[in-house]
Every structure is written in structure tokens, then in C-alpha cells.
Amino acid sequence: MDFNVIRCARAILHVTDLDRSRKFYVDALGFIETESDENHIYLRGLEEHSHHSLMLKKAVKPAVEALGYKVSSNRDLEALALMFEKNGFTTKWIEKGEQYALGRALRVQDISGLPLEFFAEMETVDRLLQRYDLYKGSRMQRIDHFNCAVPNVEVAYEFYQQELGFSCSEYTETQEGSVWAAWLHRKQNVHDIAFMNSLGPRLHHIGFWLPDQLSLIHTCDVLASMGYGEAIERGPGRHGLSNAFFLYLRDPDGHRIELYNGDYLTSDPDFKPIRWDINDPMRQTFWGHEAPDKWFKEASVVLDVLTEKEVELVPAKLAQHKPTFVI
Amino acid sequence: MDFNVIRCARAILHVTDLDRSRKFYVDALGFIETESDENHIYLRGLEEHSHHSLMLKKAVKPAVEALGYKVSSNRDLEALALMFEKNGFTTKWIEKGEQYALGRALRVQDISGLPLEFFAEMETVDRLLQRYDLYKGSRMQRIDHFNCAVPNVEVAYEFYQQELGFSCSEYTETQEGSVWAAWLHRKQNVHDIAFMNSLGPRLHHIGFWLPDQLSLIHTCDVLASMGYGEAIERGPGRHGLSNAFFLYLRDPDGHRIELYNGDYLTSDPDFKPIRWDINDPMRQTFWGHEAPDKWFKEASVVLDVLTEKEVELVPAKLAQHKPTFVI
Amino acid sequence: MDFNVIRCARAILHVTDLDRSRKFYVDALGFIETESDENHIYLRGLEEHSHHSLMLKKAVKPAVEALGYKVSSNRDLEALALMFEKNGFTTKWIEKGEQYALGRALRVQDISGLPLEFFAEMETVDRLLQRYDLYKGSRMQRIDHFNCAVPNVEVAYEFYQQELGFSCSEYTETQEGSVWAAWLHRKQNVHDIAFMNSLGPRLHHIGFWLPDQLSLIHTCDVLASMGYGEAIERGPGRHGLSNAFFLYLRDPDGHRIELYNGDYLTSDPDFKPIRWDINDPMRQTFWGHEAPDKWFKEASVVLDVLTEKEVELVPAKLAQHKPTFVI
Amino acid sequence: MDFNVIRCARAILHVTDLDRSRKFYVDALGFIETESDENHIYLRGLEEHSHHSLMLKKAVKPAVEALGYKVSSNRDLEALALMFEKNGFTTKWIEKGEQYALGRALRVQDISGLPLEFFAEMETVDRLLQRYDLYKGSRMQRIDHFNCAVPNVEVAYEFYQQELGFSCSEYTETQEGSVWAAWLHRKQNVHDIAFMNSLGPRLHHIGFWLPDQLSLIHTCDVLASMGYGEAIERGPGRHGLSNAFFLYLRDPDGHRIELYNGDYLTSDPDFKPIRWDINDPMRQTFWGHEAPDKWFKEASVVLDVLTEKEVELVPAKLAQHKPTFVI
Incomplete structure (x- = not known):
């Protein structure tokens, strides 16, 4: 490459x-x-x-x-x-x-x-990491990953690894041996992109990294006190997959944002992707309340880069065993 | 008194x-x-x-x-x-x-x-507050309160205040002006005992105080890693009432334990009890997932101090508008 | 009383x-x-x-x-x-x-x-505990205690207990059996007032309570980023006495502020005051850097309530064994 | 390469x-x-x-x-x-x-x-990241970096970048424009190795990464309660350089360990190394107590890979303006 x-x-x-x-x-x-x-x-x-x-x-x-x-x-x-x-x-x-x-x-x-x-190029600006006087709300640190619903995970999984040079950190497998979901990375943590078997292509969420668990809890407090209680869709909880301590929010337009902390270093080329059985209850939710239906069903539509029209949706290839189609 | x-x-x-x-x-x-x-x-x-x-x-x-x-x-x-x-x-x-x-x-x-x-008397033992080498799991600090389901909250509310010298920190009122639930204290925080309108008398939970929010999050992680994922019944979340950052667990016999942190000082005699409207959505859940049905319906039976038999249950006096009979 | x-x-x-x-x-x-x-x-x-x-x-x-x-x-x-x-x-x-x-x-x-x-009376205002959107900096919660340098601790210690109804939670004793410092409370935590043997009367610091340890760390970050690095006089560290996780600041006029978290419930009348030997190294500093000299020597002068003039200072009664005259 | x-x-x-x-x-x-x-x-x-x-x-x-x-x-x-x-x-x-x-x-x-x-190869073992029941003390996560005292930083700085492929994230410059200290990385955070102008070659410390700030505070508490108070040499505090929230310990043989949390992602090839002036007071200590002399003077001797004898020490090339020769 x-x-x-x-x-x-x-x-x-x-x-x-x-x-x-x-x-x-x-x-x-x-x-x-x-x-x-x-x-x-x-x-x-x-x-x-x-x-x-x-x-x-x-x-x-x-x-x-x-x-x-x-x-x-x-x-x-x-x-x-x-x-x-x-x-x-x-x-x-x-x-x-x-x-x-x-x-x-x-x-x-x-x-x-x-x-x-x-x-390759974007204008650079002052990094405000040490401007602690500006920290507020979630103390948002940086973008971390995209999570997308796609109809055929295996096709995406292979393309990103073979043609784009991504590595797999973790994946979910069905009992028949199909890849149901996959976490792929270029930078040295769990993912830059994850794919899940679902009606797609859609963006399930954008993940942003927070400095610690308390910032995530404080986000809930701040959202509630500002009248954004309804924006909290799922969490706080911990995923088995990726070890993320997570919080899922819906922005005023319904776009889903994940705030998270946890994760681990994936620098080593001999790190073996972690396999999760689709029926392992710890996979999606290491602990935490059950995700609501809309977390599984709703996602953002994506546009065609040429026509700027919405891309048509294709049903998931693998049968939905259970509502836990993602993560 | x-x-x-x-x-x-x-x-x-x-x-x-x-x-x-x-x-x-x-x-x-x-x-x-x-x-x-x-x-x-x-x-x-x-x-x-x-x-x-x-x-x-x-x-x-x-x-x-x-x-x-x-x-x-x-x-x-x-x-x-x-x-x-x-x-x-x-x-x-x-x-x-x-x-x-x-x-x-x-x-x-x-x-x-x-x-x-x-x-008045219990044997005293070494306080281990500064034996940080013994801290583990939840870093359990101390008992804080009892929360009980009773059929007639107003009767209990008045007896505890007038005859036992408790003070009310917060309470929930129905639209008809009845006290639906009440938080009463002797020590100087939100409660030693809370009563909620429900089939009773039963013990809904015992509250234990943790040193910080992270201990509560770590409790979830520890429970999940030990196979106790099912023991987490509700939370983490924050109650509007009492400002508690809470986690509800069911012990192996089904007794409910609340781990919490938050709260505030109630030393002042002119502190006015905080009134919550029963229909205020922030009351029970400032933020957090909806409580499961069993959190509302299940509670521990209590024994008669004389006969040692189970005390017979009496239905709640006030109609159950909604499943949110407790907090 | x-x-x-x-x-x-x-x-x-x-x-x-x-x-x-x-x-x-x-x-x-x-x-x-x-x-x-x-x-x-x-x-x-x-x-x-x-x-x-x-x-x-x-x-x-x-x-x-x-x-x-x-x-x-x-x-x-x-x-x-x-x-x-x-x-x-x-x-x-x-x-x-x-x-x-x-x-x-x-x-x-x-x-x-x-x-x-x-x-007995002060105007009341809205409690902002649940206005998390207003939290910033230290997330200051409430006043907790005064700490004063006095020339004769035992006299103060006895007057506050016998005439004002305070209880002692912890105290430091010299090897000759004199009370060198004492922590006295009315509300149910470690102290409302502490006295230490020193040139006095002076106010050593006012203690304010923070919701958690991270708020104290964040205070340091915020102060440093605002150019207030010099305001941090001592800490973070933990006192053996009171178990306080502490940070001492000097305000722009030199008044000393303690931000702290830790402490414990002192509701029980049979709680025995904790005795610390003046030579116990864990007493003042359970862990943490040595306090600078000025922390020991400097304190705020106090005024006469009648004349509004500065109260004259009297040397400490007990000899200064070592610079660690206070905590 | x-x-x-x-x-x-x-x-x-x-x-x-x-x-x-x-x-x-x-x-x-x-x-x-x-x-x-x-x-x-x-x-x-x-x-x-x-x-x-x-x-x-x-x-x-x-x-x-x-x-x-x-x-x-x-x-x-x-x-x-x-x-x-x-x-x-x-x-x-x-x-x-x-x-x-x-x-x-x-x-x-x-x-x-x-x-x-x-x-290239080391035996692999179970990753215990999700065995939260085994977490104790510092909740040690992973090795992060080496920090070494060397007599000629610029020579090392250039060799590691030009011959070994390291990138510089941050560095300290004297007023004459010499590189006094440098932070170099291969993995995508601030450093795998740092060099400081000093008598060397010696190992100043090994850095280990902790999951959050509270684990570092808890380490102090645990060390103090186990009688290891003296092992805490410096901190907690924050470095301007690298943004590390740090704690320096001396092990029973005097080897120095840094526990830290903070840091940031250095994946981008166009990230410009951050320059710190050697006289910038925020550089070493964004906030925190002054480091003790031994932190500057003491370090572990290193052995010759061939003879297994101690490597002879060479004085620092740049004059010691001040005791702050490291970080």
C-alpha cells in the first residue's frame, strides 16, 4: 500500500x-x-x-x-x-x-x-488541552471513531483491511461463523470505524473521547439540568466489546453521539483480534440497562458524494437473531 | 421529647x-x-x-x-x-x-x-477509614438509610415527625395534596428513613454510602466481572429527589441494596422540605434509564417482632397513578 | 445549655x-x-x-x-x-x-x-445543587470549618466544649499530655472549628467542602491555566487528622482557603475522640509534600468586634517543638 | 528504514x-x-x-x-x-x-x-483489562515510557529520530538554542523515551500508565497505609510538558517509577513538536510542589550489554543552569 x-x-x-x-x-x-x-x-x-x-x-x-x-x-x-x-x-x-x-x-x-x-491537510489551531479554565460540560477531548450500519459487514470488513490497511481489534461472530460486526482501526486504539449488520448504509454514531469516567457522569447531570434529559438514549454502561464506558446521546436533529472512555492500546501487530460470540450477553453490555429499541433501529441517513441525494438503504444480509444487531 | x-x-x-x-x-x-x-x-x-x-x-x-x-x-x-x-x-x-x-x-x-x-450500645471496633490497603470493590463506607413501602405514608410521616423527632427533607405530593412519599432524617443528611405509598409494610432497600461516584461505577465493573451482572437492577443514574447518584442491586436472596453518593447537609432547622410534584419527571429520575417493573413491585417482607412471623401486607391507600410508586 | x-x-x-x-x-x-x-x-x-x-x-x-x-x-x-x-x-x-x-x-x-x-436568620436563596450547568472551577459546595491559631489551645478547647456545646472529634497531644491542637464540631462531621497552638489569635484558614477528589485536582489545573499557580500553597495531599484530602490556597489578599473532601460522620455520642501523638509523622501528612514554612507562619489577623482594630497577638503557650505547629 | x-x-x-x-x-x-x-x-x-x-x-x-x-x-x-x-x-x-x-x-x-x-516476540497471556475483580492498588494498566539522563541530549535526539525512526512530541530548549530535553515516541502518544541533559547514561524513571487520576490519588493512600509514605518522592502534580498528571515513586531498591495519566494522541505526521523554554516555570511543573533535590540528582545506573558491568558516567554537556535538569 x-x-x-x-x-x-x-x-x-x-x-x-x-x-x-x-x-x-x-x-x-x-x-x-x-x-x-x-x-x-x-x-x-x-x-x-x-x-x-x-x-x-x-x-x-x-x-x-x-x-x-x-x-x-x-x-x-x-x-x-x-x-x-x-x-x-x-x-x-x-x-x-x-x-x-x-x-x-x-x-x-x-x-x-x-x-x-x-x-492530508487541515488548518491547525491552538490545542486547548492545558486551557483548563475553558473546560466545561463533557470536557470533550477529540473525535475517536465512526460506527456504521451496513447490510454486508463481511464485504466492508475485508475491503477496509485488504484495500485500506485497517486492522481488526475485535469482532462479533454468528454461530455459523459469519462476521456480524467488526471494529477496525488505523490509529492505535480500538477503532476508527466499526461496522454492524443492519439496514444500511447509515451512520449509527460518532464516538468522541472523554478524559475520564466522571466527565461522562457530569455530562448526564449537565444535560438533565439544561432540559436535555431526553437526549440521553443509552447508558452510562460498559460494553464488553472495546471495554468502552459509554453514553449515547441524540443531538437535536437525531444524530447519535457516543461519549466514551476506556479503550486500550492496539499498537502491537501480533495483537489477536478478540472474538465475541453473538450470543455472549457480556458482549454488548458488560453491564448497564438494556438498550432501547430506537438505539437499534434508528440511524442517520448518508448522502451520495456525487449526487448529494440520500443513499438508498439495503436490508441486512444476516438475519436479525435478536434486537441486539449492533456493537 | x-x-x-x-x-x-x-x-x-x-x-x-x-x-x-x-x-x-x-x-x-x-x-x-x-x-x-x-x-x-x-x-x-x-x-x-x-x-x-x-x-x-x-x-x-x-x-x-x-x-x-x-x-x-x-x-x-x-x-x-x-x-x-x-x-x-x-x-x-x-x-x-x-x-x-x-x-x-x-x-x-x-x-x-x-x-x-x-x-444505645454496640461494641466498637477499629475504624478502617485510613486502611486504604483494605479498600476493594465498592469501597463501602457506611450504612445510610432504610427505604420502606408502606400503605399509608401520611400516617408514618406524621408519627415519625411528631413522636420520634424526625425532620422532613424532601417529599412527593399528589395533585390532590396527599403525601405520596417522604424522606425523613435524624442525622444531618437527606434521610435515615424514607416511606413510599405501596403495598406494605415492606423494606424496599437499605442505602449504603460510597465515597465517590467512581466507586459506584467500579462496583458495576466488579460485579460484571464476577458474574453478578444480573444483580444490577437499576442505575447508575441520579434521582432528582435527594440528589443521589444511585445504583440498585439485588443480593443473592433478593434483598435490595442501594449504593449511593451525593446528598447534602441538612443541619439547618430552617431548611424547608423540598416538595416534588408526583408528575415531575425529574423527581424520580433526574437522568437515567427507566426503572424496571420489579424495582417498583418487589420488596423484602418484614417479620413481627413478637411472633417472628411475616407481617401481613396491606394495599396502598393512594391509587397507583403510575408504576413510579417509589423512589 | x-x-x-x-x-x-x-x-x-x-x-x-x-x-x-x-x-x-x-x-x-x-x-x-x-x-x-x-x-x-x-x-x-x-x-x-x-x-x-x-x-x-x-x-x-x-x-x-x-x-x-x-x-x-x-x-x-x-x-x-x-x-x-x-x-x-x-x-x-x-x-x-x-x-x-x-x-x-x-x-x-x-x-x-x-x-x-x-x-439565627439569614435570607434564603435557591440552592443550586442540581444546576449542574453552572458548575465550574472547583465546583464549590459549602463552607465547612474555620481553623484558628491561638496561643492557648487548652483554654479554647475547654470553653468551646463546656460553654458552647462543641464535641471533640480529634486532637493532638504533646508528650507531656498537653492538647496541642483540637478539632471540634457541632454539625456531624469532623469540625466546625479547629484550634492550633501558635501565635494568635489568627485565622489560619477557612475550609470549604468539594464534592469529590477530582474537583480538587481540577482546581489545580484551572488555577494554573489562569496564572494562579502561585496561589497553591500546599497539596494536594491527605491529612492523617480528619482524613481530609486537602488543597491550601492563598487568595489575592493572602487569606488562606482550604478545599477539601474526605471526612466522616460524627453523629454518635459515644464516638471517642481520636488522639494523635504530636510526633506521629502520619498525623499532619498522611502523605504529601512537606508544607512550606509560610503555611506554618502566616495567617490572617482578626479584628476586635468593638473597636474594629486588629487584635494584639500573644505568643503560643507551648514550645514549638518543630515547625509542624498546625494542621 | x-x-x-x-x-x-x-x-x-x-x-x-x-x-x-x-x-x-x-x-x-x-x-x-x-x-x-x-x-x-x-x-x-x-x-x-x-x-x-x-x-x-x-x-x-x-x-x-x-x-x-x-x-x-x-x-x-x-x-x-x-x-x-x-x-x-x-x-x-x-x-x-x-x-x-x-x-x-x-x-x-x-x-x-x-x-x-x-x-519481536514475547509469549502472550490473558489480558486482564476486564477482570475488574482483580483491580487493586494503582490499577496498573501498562508500561508507557523510559526517561533517561544522558550527557548529550542532542546526539541522542538526532540518533533516535534519524536512525531509529522516532518522532519528537515536545522538547525543552535553552536560550542558546540547544535541546536540553526531548520527548520521543513511536507509539501514538507523547513518548516511548525521553532524554534529559544530565550526568549519564542513567535511567531516571520508567513510566506506567494508570486509567485515571483517582487511581493515582488512591495509590498515595494505599502506599501511606502500608507504610510506604517515604516511597512517594514527588507529586501528585501536573507537568506542563506532556500534560502528565504524575506521581513519582522510589521502589525498595531506589529505582524510580512514574505513575501517570493525561497525555494525548500523537498520530498526526503534521503535529508540530511543542517547544518549551527552559525558563518557563510551567514547563516542568504546571502545578505542584517543587521537586526535591534527589529527584534531580539520583537515577539508576545501567549495565553494559556485553560486559554486564556498570557503564561509566559522563558529565552533562550543557551547564546546569538550575537544578531542574529533567523533564
Whole structure:
């Protein structure tokens, strides 16, 4: 492979009311608002030196415009484009200057239909890690991963490993030996992307990393005191998979955000992916209340990188044994 | 009043298998086992200088034998006996030496039929607060309160305030102006006893105080890793009432234990009890998953202090508007 | 005793620059500013329902005007005045309305020369315990205690116990059997007031209670990021005495503030005061760096309640074996 | 570069009394003892799937035998040997089977005289991350970094970056523009190795990662209650450099251990090393007590990989402006 995908780096979400979103993400969750204009809010965590990791774009309908990955250099983008094209994918270039604060970007619909974006350059800004006086709400640190519902996990699982260079840290297997869900990473923790067997392609959630467990508990307290009690969809609890201490929120447009802490170092090439049996009750919920139905059924629609229309949904390949189709 | 009830001080629970209980309370929750014999285990928290705050007694059937309160002196016991008798209650004395590690005790069925015990003396032991090398599991600190289901809350509410000298910190009121639930205290925090409108008299739970929120989260992790995942019935979450950060567990016999942290100082005589409307959604659950049905329906039966038989249950006086009969 | 002192309730500190003080107490430490005018700032913790627990008063020179205790009722004030007068003390009344937000107050110089104030009534305000969206900095909860340097600890120790009804939770004894320092309480935790053998009378520090250990660590981070690194005088560390996890700060005028968490319930009348040998190294510092000299030598001067002049200092009665004269 | 150094992976320390070391590392700090024999104890953290990250070897005198790095494959070892030999270093091979639980290893004295070891294979064992019932003491997670005193930082700084492929995350510069200290990493956090200008080569400390700040505070409490108060040399505090919330301990042989939490992700190739001025007071101590002299002066001697004798010490190249020669 002559390219190097560094990590999941930003998401572009369409939201319907920027002020309402700002109140949720900035006032309650403690994201730093790097900049904003009439139609966009650029958000980042306290640890991040990139201009933003979450871009909110005013739109008529909530949707996911792109899931962005940082690569090592602009040459990597050329190599990536070549690989995608060789595999029959249609790519789209967005030149430097066309997107605010971003260098040249490559967009492509991935093998599951997810709208990907690759870029090497983003404007850098002051890292506020040591500006503890600015910490509030969740004490948001940094973007961590995307979690997507796809109809055929095995196809995605293999493409990301063989063509994009991802490694698998953990996976869920059915009793027939099919991969039901998979956690794949480039950076050295559990994942940059996870795939679950479901109606898709859809974005299930974006994961953000918090500095400790208490920040997650305090997030619940802050949300409740601001009238956002309903935004807490699931948790706090711990996943067996990934060891994440988790909290799932729904933003004002219904996009799902995971706040989490836990995880572990996955630097070693001889680390063997952890296999979870789909029927292991500790897999999804090491402990914690049962997830509500909507956690399983609802997810954000994604857009076509070329047409900007919603991508059509395809039913899950594997039968739904039980409502626990994800994680 | 010529007696002074200090605080809720110990519970006597009947359990069916002492070894199974020990594994739960000592190994998982981190209680200190002060002593034990073939038929009893005497447990205390790390902060406690009293011999025990939880006494487990081997029995054929789970039940609550007594809810014990500490008073200032043995003379207070006489005054208490007089007050109860004057009000038509039948009292029972257990002389010093008849109960292990305890001084003279007065037992009586309270106005709701709950088996109370009052005593001034208990053997003292080393307080292990600064033996941090012994901290494990929940880092259990001390007993905090009893929470009971009673058919007529207002009767209990008035008796405890007028005859026993308790103060009300918080209460829940129906739209008709009836007291649905009440939190009453002698020591200077939210409660030593709470009453809720329900089929009773029954013990809903015993509350134990933890040093911080992380100990509660770690309890979940420890329980799950020991195979006690099912023991977690509700939480973690926060009650609006009392501001408790809570976790409800069911012990191997089904007795319910609340681990909590939060609370506040109630030393001031001019502190006005906080009124919660029964329909205020923040009341029970400031945030957190909905409580499961069994949390509302199941509770421990209590014994008659004279006959040692189970006390007969009486239906709740106020209609159950909704399953949220307790907190 | 026909009066009931409830708890230490407010301090009045003279400061030289209100804006500078506000930045420290409100912006950095997270006190709630209930109200302020040109010459005063009234501060309280998140848990407090009283108008203020710390009153800053603009003055030419830093000093302590009064250490205030709440009593049960205005009648208690009369009884207190009688007791003080019977013992030869000169009392001073400040009528309701003369002090902002306060009822009638009794002031008197105590047996060590400390300026005390007693009152039953203070305006109540909204308790912000559950306004988690307002939590910042230290997440300041409530005033907890005063710690004073006095020349003759035993005299103070006896007066507070015998005449004012305080109980001793812990004390330090010299090898000759003299009381070197004592922790005395009315509310049910370790102390409302502590006395140490030293040049006095002076206020060593005011203790404020934080909800958990992490709030104390975060305070250090916030102070450092705001340029207040020098304000951290000692800690974090743990005292053997009182089990406090502590942090000592110096405000912009040099007044010392202790932020702490830990402590334990002292409700039981048969709790035996814990004796610490003055030479026990764990006494002062269970663990933590050595306290700097200034922590031992510097303290705030106090004013005469009648003349409003600084009270003259008297050398300590007991010899200074070592610099560890206080905790 | 045709080799890939993954991360710092194990240290071999000579200690004089294995039982005494076990009490410190296992009982107090909570390391997992994977295995041991008469002359060795093999320790690992709760997160680690490698057989050990700290090997204690019984010896007459405390010393550092080797600082071990994991590489991708055995072929990398050959490439590494070639590079070292080409640069004039003498290498030493230890074949698989000669060291317990380890594959083939390459040892070499680095450019500063530090005894390095490289290996690709170590036996794997159960990762105990989710065995929360085994968590105790510090809740030790994993080895993180080595910190070494070397006489010429710039030479080491350049060799590790140019010949070994390390990246610099942060560094300290003198006013003359010399590199005084440097933090270098292979895995994606702040460092695997740091170098400071000092008498060397010596090992200043081994850094271990803890799951959160409270585990570090609890370590202090546990150490104090076990009589290890003196083992706490510095902290808790926060470094400006690396943002580490730190605690420095001295083991029974005087080897220094850093427990820490904080840090940040360094995955991005365009992350610019953070420059600290040597006179910036926030650099070493963002907040916290001054480090004691011994923290600056004392460090562990290292052995020659060929002769097994102590490596001779060379004075620091840059003048000691001040005692703050490290971090």
C-alpha cells in the first residue's frame, strides 16, 4: 500500500437549526467552537490541534455528508484515488480552497455506500488541552471513531483491511461463523470505524473521547439540568466489546453521539483480534440497562458524494437473531 | 421529647446461604466482615467504628427481622418504650448479652408494621477509614438509610415527625395534596428513613454510602466481572429527589441494596422540605434509564417482632397513578 | 445549655480589591456570587440555600472581621449573650437590617480573642445543587470549618466544649499530655472549628467542602491555566487528622482557603475522640509534600468586634517543638 | 528504514530482595505477577497481553540491565543490527529460548551508552483489562515510557529520530538554542523515551500508565497505609510538558517509577513538536510542589550489554543552569 490512512478525522453533519445545535454541542457538551458562519459551525475537542473534527452544516434535512479520514500526505490521496478507481469506484476531487480550512480532498462512496472523504491537510489551531479554565460540560477531548450500519459487514470488513490497511481489534461472530460486526482501526486504539449488520448504509454514531469516567457522569447531570434529559438514549454502561464506558446521546436533529472512555492500546501487530460470540450477553453490555429499541433501529441517513441525494438503504444480509444487531 | 434517636444504625436480614451472601457482600461489595459464626455474618463499612451495620442471619426464607436505630443512651430506650406504649404499641425488650455485640434493645412494630429496634450500645471496633490497603470493590463506607413501602405514608410521616423527632427533607405530593412519599432524617443528611405509598409494610432497600461516584461505577465493573451482572437492577443514574447518584442491586436472596453518593447537609432547622410534584419527571429520575417493573413491585417482607412471623401486607391507600410508586 | 449552635456559617473577610477577589473566588474557584455592591461581594457554594457563606468587604487592609455561626433561633442568641456576659465577655448586638441579608446578630470576642458572630436568620436563596450547568472551577459546595491559631489551645478547647456545646472529634497531644491542637464540631462531621497552638489569635484558614477528589485536582489545573499557580500553597495531599484530602490556597489578599473532601460522620455520642501523638509523622501528612514554612507562619489577623482594630497577638503557650505547629 | 520499532515494551531491573519488591509492585501498586521463580519476577499491567513489561532480577546491586523495545518482526531485528553495526556499534544476540518467555533479542549500547534490547516476540497471556475483580492498588494498566539522563541530549535526539525512526512530541530548549530535553515516541502518544541533559547514561524513571487520576490519588493512600509514605518522592502534580498528571515513586531498591495519566494522541505526521523554554516555570511543573533535590540528582545506573558491568558516567554537556535538569 502506498498510502497511509492516519485516523478518522472529521464528520460533516447536516443539521436543521444551527443555534439549537450550538446550544447542545457547545454549551452542554463543551465542544470548542473554532469558527462559524451563517451556514456552518466548526467544532473541535480540547485536545485537537486541527481546525475542527465536527462540521455542522445548515440543511433542510438531517443527513451525513461525509466521514473524513486524515492521510499522511497529498500523494497518498492520489494513491487512494487510484486504488478506488482500479476497484471500480467513482471518485470526486474537491480542491484546496473549496472547503473552508481544508486542503485537497478526495470523496468516494465506499463499498457499503458510505460517503468517505480523505484529506492530508487541515488548518491547525491552538490545542486547548492545558486551557483548563475553558473546560466545561463533557470536557470533550477529540473525535475517536465512526460506527456504521451496513447490510454486508463481511464485504466492508475485508475491503477496509485488504484495500485500506485497517486492522481488526475485535469482532462479533454468528454461530455459523459469519462476521456480524467488526471494529477496525488505523490509529492505535480500538477503532476508527466499526461496522454492524443492519439496514444500511447509515451512520449509527460518532464516538468522541472523554478524559475520564466522571466527565461522562457530569455530562448526564449537565444535560438533565439544561432540559436535555431526553437526549440521553443509552447508558452510562460498559460494553464488553472495546471495554468502552459509554453514553449515547441524540443531538437535536437525531444524530447519535457516543461519549466514551476506556479503550486500550492496539499498537502491537501480533495483537489477536478478540472474538465475541453473538450470543455472549457480556458482549454488548458488560453491564448497564438494556438498550432501547430506537438505539437499534434508528440511524442517520448518508448522502451520495456525487449526487448529494440520500443513499438508498439495503436490508441486512444476516438475519436479525435478536434486537441486539449492533456493537 | 426526652429521647434522641441518632441515626439508622443496623439492619438484620434473613438470608438462606451465608457463603453465597459473603461472596456478594464481602468479596464483591467490599464490606468488612467484623466477625461471623455458623449462623451469622456481621458486616460494616470502612468508616464505621460500630461492630456492624448489617447482620446477616441464616434462615429458611429471606426476610427483614429488624431495622435498627441508635439512640443516645439507655435511658432514651425507656423513654421510647413509654412513648410507644402510651400510643398503644406493644414493645419487647432484648437484654444486653442476648444479642451478640449489642447492648439492651427495644423492639416494636411501628405504625406501618415495620419491625424497629432501638439501642444505645454496640461494641466498637477499629475504624478502617485510613486502611486504604483494605479498600476493594465498592469501597463501602457506611450504612445510610432504610427505604420502606408502606400503605399509608401520611400516617408514618406524621408519627415519625411528631413522636420520634424526625425532620422532613424532601417529599412527593399528589395533585390532590396527599403525601405520596417522604424522606425523613435524624442525622444531618437527606434521610435515615424514607416511606413510599405501596403495598406494605415492606423494606424496599437499605442505602449504603460510597465515597465517590467512581466507586459506584467500579462496583458495576466488579460485579460484571464476577458474574453478578444480573444483580444490577437499576442505575447508575441520579434521582432528582435527594440528589443521589444511585445504583440498585439485588443480593443473592433478593434483598435490595442501594449504593449511593451525593446528598447534602441538612443541619439547618430552617431548611424547608423540598416538595416534588408526583408528575415531575425529574423527581424520580433526574437522568437515567427507566426503572424496571420489579424495582417498583418487589420488596423484602418484614417479620413481627413478637411472633417472628411475616407481617401481613396491606394495599396502598393512594391509587397507583403510575408504576413510579417509589423512589 | 439553652442554646443550640448549628454550624459554622459564614466568614467576613476584608479584602483590598473586590474585582481581583471576584476573579479568584468566582471565576477560578466557582463560588456563586449571590449579590454584590460597590463594597461587598456575597458568595455561596452550590449546595447552600443561605444567602452567603463568605462575605468579602472592601477595606484598606486584609483582615478577618467575623467568624459566624448559625444558631437555632433568636432566643438562642439571648441565651448565648447571657452565657458570655456571665463569663465576663463584652457582647455587641447588631440588629436585623443593619447587616445585609442577615437577622439579628450577636458579636463577641471569644476566649482566645477571635471575633465571633452568632445569628439565627439569614435570607434564603435557591440552592443550586442540581444546576449542574453552572458548575465550574472547583465546583464549590459549602463552607465547612474555620481553623484558628491561638496561643492557648487548652483554654479554647475547654470553653468551646463546656460553654458552647462543641464535641471533640480529634486532637493532638504533646508528650507531656498537653492538647496541642483540637478539632471540634457541632454539625456531624469532623469540625466546625479547629484550634492550633501558635501565635494568635489568627485565622489560619477557612475550609470549604468539594464534592469529590477530582474537583480538587481540577482546581489545580484551572488555577494554573489562569496564572494562579502561585496561589497553591500546599497539596494536594491527605491529612492523617480528619482524613481530609486537602488543597491550601492563598487568595489575592493572602487569606488562606482550604478545599477539601474526605471526612466522616460524627453523629454518635459515644464516638471517642481520636488522639494523635504530636510526633506521629502520619498525623499532619498522611502523605504529601512537606508544607512550606509560610503555611506554618502566616495567617490572617482578626479584628476586635468593638473597636474594629486588629487584635494584639500573644505568643503560643507551648514550645514549638518543630515547625509542624498546625494542621 | 526497513524496520519498525513499535513501542517501549519491557525493562529489566536488578533488585536485591525479590520479596520486598513483590510487596511493593504487586501488593501496593497492583501489578499482575505473571510468573516468578527464585531469581525473577515477571510483572505486567491489567491491559497487557504480553507476558511481562517489567522483569525484576535478583542481584547483588540495583541496576538497569536493559530497556526493551518491541519491533514488528524478527526480520526487523536483522535490519536493526545492520544499522547499528554500520554506525559502529557492537551488537549482541540472545537467541530464542535463552530468555524466558521471549523470542530472539538484539542487545546494543545506544549512542548515549544506554543498554537497549529489541525483540519481536514475547509469549502472550490473558489480558486482564476486564477482570475488574482483580483491580487493586494503582490499577496498573501498562508500561508507557523510559526517561533517561544522558550527557548529550542532542546526539541522542538526532540518533533516535534519524536512525531509529522516532518522532519528537515536545522538547525543552535553552536560550542558546540547544535541546536540553526531548520527548520521543513511536507509539501514538507523547513518548516511548525521553532524554534529559544530565550526568549519564542513567535511567531516571520508567513510566506506567494508570486509567485515571483517582487511581493515582488512591495509590498515595494505599502506599501511606502500608507504610510506604517515604516511597512517594514527588507529586501528585501536573507537568506542563506532556500534560502528565504524575506521581513519582522510589521502589525498595531506589529505582524510580512514574505513575501517570493525561497525555494525548500523537498520530498526526503534521503535529508540530511543542517547544518549551527552559525558563518557563510551567514547563516542568504546571502545578505542584517543587521537586526535591534527589529527584534531580539520583537515577539508576545501567549495565553494559556485553560486559554486564556498570557503564561509566559522563558529565552533562550543557551547564546546569538550575537544578531542574529533567523533564
